[in-house]
Each structure stands twice: as structure tokens, then as C-alpha cells.
Amino acid sequence: MPSYKADLRDARFILHEVFDAPALWARLPALAERIDAETANAILDEAAKVTGELLAPLNRSGDEEGAQWLEGRVRTPAGFREAYATYAEGGWVGLAGNPEYGGMGMPKMLAVAFxxxxxxxxxxxxxxxxLSSGACxxxxAHASEALRQRYLPPxxxxxxxxxxxxTEPHAGTDLGIIRTRAEPQADGSYRISGTKIFITGGxxxxxxxxxxxVLAKLPDAPAGPKGISLFLVPKVLVSEDGSLGAANAVxxxxxxxxxxxKASATCVMNFDGACGYLVGEVNKGLAAMFTMMNYERLSIGIQGIGCAEASYQAARDYARERLQSRAATGPVAPERGADPIIVHADVRRMLLTMKTMTEGGRAFACYVGQQLDLAKYADDPAQKERAEALVALLTxxxxxxxxxxxFESCVLGQQVFGGHxxxxxxGQEQLVRDVRIAQIYEGTNGIQALDLLGRKVVANGGVSLRLFTDEVRAFAATHDTPFNAALHEAVERLERVSAWLQEQARGDANAVGAASVEYLQLFGYTAYAYMWARMTASAARGAADDAYYRAKLGSAAFYFERLLPRTLGxxxxxxxxxASLYGLEAEQF
Structure with a gap:
């Protein structure tokens, strides 16, 4: 039976040693009053207990039972309701929420670890x-004060x-063609009618x-995405005093x-003249919804890290115990009938790939969280503007x-187990199935790649990109690590390719689309190289006889020598x- 235990040592290393988060929080007045190193560690400890002891034991049973639908009602798997009640009582839904309305107001750097x-x-x-956190x-950010007061606390x-x-049956990525309608009412509310699909937790x-x-269009709305408005539509109507009333037409x-x-209910939702309330301005709903969408995109990215970590832990433990054959250099465990499979080169390749990619992702998530905290809490307008630009680039x-x-890591973890x-x-096949959706929902990864290269690099002339690469260069100039040359080479490659693509895009309308996926991968490996350089510098300051720091330095060497070279291809x-992408006519496929 698989189990999961949060890697608190690595979480604390990244938060406190690599990014020195407590020092940053102390410089941001809004956070200095709420969070310090001791509080952060206490939250991480409790988070590890909640996730490892309350939620992880429900993972497989939830997959086996799944969410069940009967006559318009959804029943979550056994144990979910009780676990959710305990989870909510602990304040975890509002961990990073606005304290003015009952949230805990914790920084994003801490929230991503949770x-x-x-x-x-x-x-x-x-x-x-x-989904609750994103809706909040x-x-x-966009609702009226009356709506915030009424809906945020609960x-x-x-x-x-x-x-x-x-999403609607005919409109996924192209939201400009949605058909859901909003009819204005005399009392200032709206009647929402339409069908939405793929609604998580609907x-x-x-x-x-x-x-x-809910995204919908008013009767006189302009065509396309400029005619979309955003509405708050409760399942159960809410009275002015906050009490629940009649069921809404949802x-x-x-x-x-x-x-x-499978334990997450993915719903088809019908709105049949349901009462709703405008959030933000008329015909500017897509911009308002992007506040939630960008939160969910980072969150779903972190799903990839979390599933990879769970897969890695199981595969590592299995590889230490499973006996098969002997090491190439001779018996490592001569007293046993065979050696643990962790001695074999291919198993080590898979485990180290999982380890370094997951730990690199963990650091990069914290880095993005740092930029979100600066964008939200920094007093210096220039610092805030820079952080906002980096968030847009890196999301x-x-x-x-x-x-x-x-997904790659979960497949590798499954491979380590062989037939098992x-x-x-x-548990490994469930992780492969669970993580697969993360490449699809909240904007497919192909769409993310188009956004990165087309909008965030080419369209703004690489201005935001230079903010990032200049930071990497500045770090390398002030921190001497064994991998500085490789880091410099990776950054130069990213800049060189970016400049070449900006030039190509001027004469080839297909240039961005043809290169975008590979470009995002190139960017990702380079960003992880920066993270591994930062982790190397921090680990080198640690005690030389500490096995954790030695493992971190050894992992860094594997990343730079075996994974970063993927950028060459x-x-x-x-x-x-x-040209080769468009060399065939449609009927030739």
C-alpha cells in the first residue's frame, strides 16, 4: 500500500536557505506582522500531518470508488466529507486568503509548499x-464590497x-464563442442561462x-472575447444577512x-435562468477571470510536482528493497540472494531524473511564489512592476x-516497479492516470507554450525575458559554483534562440507555433538550471558531513551533466x- 510523507527538510531548505523567505517577509510590512520562520515551520509541520495522515490514506479508496452522480446530486467517496470538515476546520482553504474577510493571509511562498x-x-x-482558493x-480582486463581505468569509x-x-461543449480554448447568456434584471442582478462542461467541483x-x-454574454455584447462578462452564481441563494435561502436554478x-x-467530480452544469451577480465590469469578464485562471495554472503546475514527489518516494523505497541480479561491479549485498535494484544504472538514471526534476520544480515554484508575494506586498512600485512582469512571463x-x-516522472516511477x-x-498506475490531466486542463500545455513565446517574449520584444536572464547572470557573477559555465551557456542559448525566433516571426506567421513547445521546454530546463545553481550555492554553505547537503550537490551534478544537455536537441x-510541419496537406495525414 503506497504512503506519502512530505519532504519537510527540502521544503525548509528551499524556503529558508535558498530564498531566505523570513528576511523577505520582514521587509514587507503586511507580511512581517503575520509570518516568521518559526510560524512557517509550524505551518509546514501541521500541513505534513494533515496531508500525510488525513488525506493520503483516502487516495486509493477514493480512486476505486470515485465520485457518484444520481439525479443531479454528487456523492464523494467514503471519508471525503469527514476529511473535508477537518481540513476546513483547520483553516487550510483560507491559508493565503485576505485577512480582512477571514483568510490567514500567509505568503504564496509558503502556500506553494502546502x-x-x-x-x-x-x-x-x-x-x-x-477551486475555492482561486474563486476567492x-x-x-474584482467583486463589489457587498459581494466580498457576503461570500468571502464562508x-x-x-x-x-x-x-x-x-468551457462549453463547443467552446474550449476559444472562449470568445461561448453561448451562455446573461439577462439584466431590474434589481441589478442577472439571469444566467447556458451549459458549461468540465466543471471541477460543480x-x-x-x-x-x-x-x-460563470462567463456569459449580455444581449448587446460585442462579438468575441471583448463581449464576455463574469458573474457570481450561487448554488443556493444567499440572503442579505448571509443566511441560505432557496435553491438557485443551477x-x-x-x-x-x-x-x-476519479474522486474529483467533473460536472456538466446547467444554468436555467439562474440568479447571478456581475463581478467586475461589463464585457471585461475575461480579464477578471484570468485572476482565477492564472492562480489555477500555477496550482495545477504544482499538481505535477506533487504527483512526481509521491511517485519518487514510492519508487525510491521500492528500489532499495527489491532484489534482482547483481551490481555490475560485483555483489553489494553478498549475504542476500541478489542486490537491491537501486545498484543498477538504469534504475539510478530514472530515480535521479525524478529527484532532480522534482526538486528543481519545488524550488522554481517557490521562486514564482516569491514574485507573487512581491507583486502583492512590495512598497516599491518598481519592484512591484518587475515582479508582476516576471509572474506573467513564468506562469x-x-x-x-x-x-x-x-508526467515523465510518474511514468519513470511506474517503470522502476517493473510489472508491479x-x-x-x-499506486504508481494511479499517479500516472491522475497527473495526466494536468497537461490538459487550465489551458493545454501547447496553449501555454504559445502564450509564453507569442505574447510574453515575441510580442514584448523580450523585455520580460531580459529581466529573468539578467537576474541569472547577476547571480552567477556573485556566486561561484562548479556549474557556472554550464549555467552561462544555457542562458546564452535561451537568449540566442529567443532573438532568432523574434526575427523569424517577422517573416513567418507559423514560426511561433512551430517552435513554441520546444521553446517552453528550453526555457524550463534553463530555469531549473538557475534553481539548481542557487541550491548548489546554499548547500555548499552547509556542513560538509551532512548527508542531505552532499546529496543535494550530487543531484546538482546529475542535473547539469545529464538533463540540461537536452537543451542542445x-x-x-x-x-x-x-517548413516540415506544413509540408503535408490535410488529406495526407
Whole structure:
């Protein structure tokens, strides 16, 4: 039976030693009052208990039972309701929420560490909470004060949950063609009518109310994405005093039968003249919804890290115990009939790939969290603006690269187990199924790649990219590590390829699309190289006889020598251009 235990040592190393988060928090007045190193460690300790002892034991049973739909109602698997009540009581839904409305106000740098634990323990369970957190962020940023006062406190408390209603049967990525309509009412509310699909947590039995954030169009709205508005639509109507009233005209038509995350209800939601309230401005709903979407994109990226960590732990433990054959250099365990498979080169290759990609992702998630904290809390306008630009640049990288690497790691973890990895009871095949969706939802990874290269690099002339590469160069100039030459070479490759693509895009309309996926991968490996350089510098300051620091330095060597060279092939693929992609007519496929 698989188990999961959060890697608190690595989480603390990244938070405290690599990024010196407590010093940053002390410089940001809004955070200095709420968080310090001791408080952060206490939260991490409790998070590890909640995820490892409460949620992880429900992961396999939740997958086996799945969410069940009957006559418009959804029943979550056995144990989920009780676990959610305990989870909500602990304040975890509002961990990073606005304290003015009942949230705990913790920094994102800490929240990303908790989210990784949550997804590693139980991805299906994590999604119910993630949608609530994202909905709170959008409501807090864009809704009226009356809506914030009425809806945020019970959402942060976990008594109510949130959902995000974008996709329709005919409209996925192209939201400009949605058909859901909003009819203005005399009292200032709207009547929402339409059907949304793939709605995570659109119906469930965990909370007493569900607050749907719904994209819809007014009758006179302009065509395309400029005509989209955002509406708050409660499952159960809410009185002015906050008490629950009658059921709204919202129903769950069915739930999807999926490859993975089976305990998460993925719903078809019907709005039949449901009462809703405008969030933000008319015809500017897509911009408001992006507040939630960008939160969810980072969160889903972290799902990739969490699943990879769970897979790595299981594969590592199995490789230490499973006996097969002898080491190439002779018996390592002569007293036993064979050696543990961790002595074999291919098993070590797989485990080290999993380890270095997961730890690199963990550091990069903390780095993105740092930029989000600066964007939100910094007093210096220039520092805030720089952080916002980096968040915009790095969010698609985090979502896509984390999840691509997460899927690769889970497949490797399954491979370590050999035939047992294909058997349900070992847990690895569930992780492969659960993590696979992360490359698809919240904007497919192909769309993230187009966003990165087309909008964040080419469209702004690489200005945001230079903010990042200049920072990497500055770090290398002030920190002497054994990998500085490789880091310099990787950054130069990223800049060289970026400049070449900006030039190509001027004369080839297909250039961005042809190169975007490989470009995001190139960016991701380079970003991880920066993270590994920072971890190397911090680990080198640690005690030389500490096994953790020695392992960190050894892992860094593997990353730079065995994984970063993947960028050589990526550059070659990018420079091949778009011609071969468009060499066949549609009927020739």
C-alpha cells in the first residue's frame, strides 16, 4: 500500500536557505506582522500531518470508488466529507486568503509548499480546495464590497466552495464563442442561462453551498472575447444577512467518467435562468477571470510536482528493497540472494531524473511564489512592476513544464516497479492516470507554450525575458559554483534562440507555433538550471558531513551533466523552422 510523507527538510531548505523567505517577509510590512520562520515551520509541520495522515490514506479508496452522480446530486467517496470538515476546520482553504474577510493571509511562498503536499497526498481532494482558493482570489480582486463581505468569509471557512465555469461543449480554448447568456434584471442582478462542461467541483456533498464563477454574454455584447462578462452564481441563494435561502436554478446534468482524478467530480452544469451577480465590469469578464485562471495554472503546475514527489518516494523505497541480479561491479549485498535494484544504472538514471526534476520544480515554484508575494506586498512600485512582469512571463512555464516533468516522472516511477508498477495496489498506475490531466486542463500545455513565446517574449520584444536572464547572470557573477559555465551557456542559448525566433516571426506567421513547445521546454530546463545553481550555492554553505547537503550537490551534478544537455536537441528542433510541419496537406495525414 503506497504512503506519502512530505519532504519537510527540502521544503525548509528551499524556503529558508535558498530564498531566505523570513528576511523577505520582514521587509514587507503586511507580511512581517503575520509570518516568521518559526510560524512557517509550524505551518509546514501541521500541513505534513494533515496531508500525510488525513488525506493520503483516502487516495486509493477514493480512486476505486470515485465520485457518484444520481439525479443531479454528487456523492464523494467514503471519508471525503469527514476529511473535508477537518481540513476546513483547520483553516487550510483560507491559508493565503485576505485577512480582512477571514483568510490567514500567509505568503504564496509558503502556500506553494502546502499545495505540493496536498496534490501529492490526494490530487482529487486537492482540486475541491484549489477551486475555492482561486474563486476567492477573483472575488477579492474584482467583486463589489457587498459581494466580498457576503461570500468571502464562508468560502475561506470552507463552509462554501467555489467553481470556475468557462468551457462549453463547443467552446474550449476559444472562449470568445461561448453561448451562455446573461439577462439584466431590474434589481441589478442577472439571469444566467447556458451549459458549461468540465466543471471541477460543480456539484459535491462537501459544503452547504457552491459559488460558481460563470462567463456569459449580455444581449448587446460585442462579438468575441471583448463581449464576455463574469458573474457570481450561487448554488443556493444567499440572503442579505448571509443566511441560505432557496435553491438557485443551477443543476448538475451529469459527471464525466475519466481516466484519473476519479474522486474529483467533473460536472456538466446547467444554468436555467439562474440568479447571478456581475463581478467586475461589463464585457471585461475575461480579464477578471484570468485572476482565477492564472492562480489555477500555477496550482495545477504544482499538481505535477506533487504527483512526481509521491511517485519518487514510492519508487525510491521500492528500489532499495527489491532484489534482482547483481551490481555490475560485483555483489553489494553478498549475504542476500541478489542486490537491491537501486545498484543498477538504469534504475539510478530514472530515480535521479525524478529527484532532480522534482526538486528543481519545488524550488522554481517557490521562486514564482516569491514574485507573487512581491507583486502583492512590495512598497516599491518598481519592484512591484518587475515582479508582476516576471509572474506573467513564468506562469505558463510553471504550468506546462511542471506538468510535463510530472508526467515523465510518474511514468519513470511506474517503470522502476517493473510489472508491479502496472498493478493497482502499488499506486504508481494511479499517479500516472491522475497527473495526466494536468497537461490538459487550465489551458493545454501547447496553449501555454504559445502564450509564453507569442505574447510574453515575441510580442514584448523580450523585455520580460531580459529581466529573468539578467537576474541569472547577476547571480552567477556573485556566486561561484562548479556549474557556472554550464549555467552561462544555457542562458546564452535561451537568449540566442529567443532573438532568432523574434526575427523569424517577422517573416513567418507559423514560426511561433512551430517552435513554441520546444521553446517552453528550453526555457524550463534553463530555469531549473538557475534553481539548481542557487541550491548548489546554499548547500555548499552547509556542513560538509551532512548527508542531505552532499546529496543535494550530487543531484546538482546529475542535473547539469545529464538533463540540461537536452537543451542542445531542443535548439536544433527549434531552428529547423516551420517548413516540415506544413509540408503535408490535410488529406495526407
Amino acid at each position: 499545495e505540493e503536499m496536498l496534490y501529492a497526498a490526494n490530487s482529487s481532494f486537492a482540486l475541491y480546495s484549489a 482570489l477573483a472575488i477579492d 468560502l475561506y471557512e470552507g463552509r462554501w466552495a467555489g467553481s470556475m465555469c468557462l 456539484e459535491q456533498d462537501l459544503t452547504e453551498n457552491i459559488i460558481h464563477l 443543476s448538475c446534468g451529469s459527471i464525466e467518467h475519466k481516466m484519473g482524478i 505558463p512555464v510553471a504550468k506546462a513544464f511542471f506538468t510535463d516533468a510530472g 508498477g502496472y498493478i493497482r495496489e502499488w 531542443l535548439e536544433g528542433s527549434i531552428r529547423a523552422g516551420s
